[in-house]
Amino acid sequence: MEVLALDVRLDGFVDPIGALVRDENGSVAFVYKADYLRRSDATALSLSLPLAEEPYRDVIARAFFDNLLQERNGVLTDVLAREGLTRDDIAGLLYHLGKDCAGALSVLPSGSPPTKVPGDYESDYVPIPQDRMIAIVEALHQRKRLPDGTEDPSPLAGVQSKIALTVLPDGRFAEPKRGSGGPTTHILKVPDRDHQQDARYEAEAMRLSGALGFDTAEVSVVPIGGIETLLVTRFDRGRDRQNRIVRLHQEDFAQALGLPVSMKYERRGKAGRRFDVSGIRRILEATVDPAQAKETFIRATIFDLLIGNNDGHAKNFALLYEPGGRIHFAPRYDILPTRLDDTLTDELAYRIGEAETLDEVTPEQLNAFLLALGIESAAARKRMHQRYPSEIALGLADCLGALEKRQVKSLADLIATNMRMLLGAMRLEIPQAARDRDAFIGLAGGWLMS
Structure with a gap:
């Protein structure tokens, strides 16, 4: 197996903050860049990866970066087949999929320019026509391949069918223009045919959570093509001084504990x-x-x-x-x-x-x-x-x-x-x-x- 080096980028920083390296045996390691460690605003990627000069070896690095890949099949399966990779080749998969990691992180071939930037409603998004939106929802509902030309710009964890998209100020659904690097603002969850009521049940549970005083992501049930979907406002998004959409760094508890998704x-x-x-x-x-x-x-x-x-x-x-x-x-x-x-x-x-x-x-x-x-x-x-x-x-x-x-x-x-x-x-x-x-x-x- 060839040695592979990847840049790890975090939104808000011009230069890569670290490197993910795969050795000839397939083991991975992560190390922070020395220039990044000297910054007063340097932020650790994870509780499991505190700021340090020494590299993090395979067990810890693998658990964190594996959590950046989606759990369900789809584009992951396509890359495995097309590139002849194995599921445990985390660096190899991120070489092809790391530009679209969920959240504020991206993992890119060494020397690549950033692919995630703030998003402007006026210039960085394309409205999704209603007929195509219905086709997307029906495909997710039936757990079939998404319509041609549809890319989930933020692969999401979990086994539920879902897609990340943006809601424009006028309420229309949109997706980032290809190559724009703009963030999505919402997640659309689509129940399968055996769980037709899940959107309504989850919406009610989330509303109860908010009503009882918990800080809770906003949700609404949106019928699309006769299917009830759940629209969730992303909590890991904010606005900068130019009113552009920006990604906020977050990690789930599995990443914080250094656990792979299987645990x-x-x-x-x-x-x-x-x-x-x-x-x-x-x-x-x-x-x-x-x-x-x-x-x-x-x-x-x-x-x-x-x-x-x-x-x-x-x-x-x-x-x-x-x-x-x-x-x-x-x-x-x-x-x-x-x-x-x-x-x-x-x-x-x-x-x-x-x-x-x-x-x-x-x-x-x-x-x-x-x-x-x-x-x-x-x-x-x-x-x-x-x-x-x-x-x-x-x-x-x-x-x-x-x-x-x-x-x-x-x-x-x-x-x-x-x-x-x-x-x-x-x-x-x-x-x-x-x-x-x-x-x-x-x-x-x-x-x-x-």
Whole structure:
């Protein structure tokens, strides 16, 4: 195998900030450029790749850069076949796909000019005709190849069918002009034929998240060609002084922990190298306000338990970076009540104490979870145990009637059922609105509760 050197670029910096190198054995290493390290505004790519002069060897470098590639098939499969590459040849794949990495990063052949630049609404985007937009959505809905000439300008993680695009000030969908390097502003998620209601379910879950005070990405359900899609405003976008769209550096928790995408669930790792509460604690303690970040994460965990989102894996939480390296817990995104789908596991993405499912969560397990997150005071843990589940449940209880009116009764019943289970186990009062609702019955006819 030939040695391959790639430039690693970060939006906002004129020159490459580092290099990704593949050796003759196929191992990869990453090193920051010396000039970049001397800058006062130098920002680490990741918590797993702190600013340092020494190169990062294969295990750490591979995990981070592999996370820049999309999880689902499509263009990745095409490049593998066309170029005769193997899936573990991260550098070889990024040689061909690195210009379109998700986020503010790009990985390019050494010496290449930057391919990602700020975007101007007036000059850098082309409106997508309605008939072509319908064709794109139908292809994603049926999980078929996108129409000729359609390129996803920002390959996205996850297994859901989705495409990145831009919404112009007049509301029209658009895509960056070929070669412009302009950022997209939104993600359009398209459910497949077996999950026709997913856009509506996710929209409701995201709206509930915002209503209960979580910083949450904005969403709307948009019917296109008779298919309900979910339009999500990207949280990793901003505006510069010229009102141009710019990318903001972010990373998900898998990247922050140095984990490959295959280990985004706790059950797939091992002690010391997995997405678990001790790892989550390390991430949250690196933010500008660790106490606030921990409180948000604890409340988000309880919220997810109550709405039936068991898919809060390492790629569904993220960090946002300011220039100079200040780190913030990113807004919530990808919140889907997965327990509405009887074909999916009821196992949690990360354990609550030793609890692996909702019905195993007890006061003792919640206490262990809080302690593992670094809540050292027994009095503080007791207050959180009594306060957070009750507050979140009351907020959700106020929304149950409205959910039914919006024709998502199954979600309202699921939330009420989960309230009775969790609050009952916590020995806390169950809101009247939840006590009076039907028990949730899975969409295939099976009971959620045994």
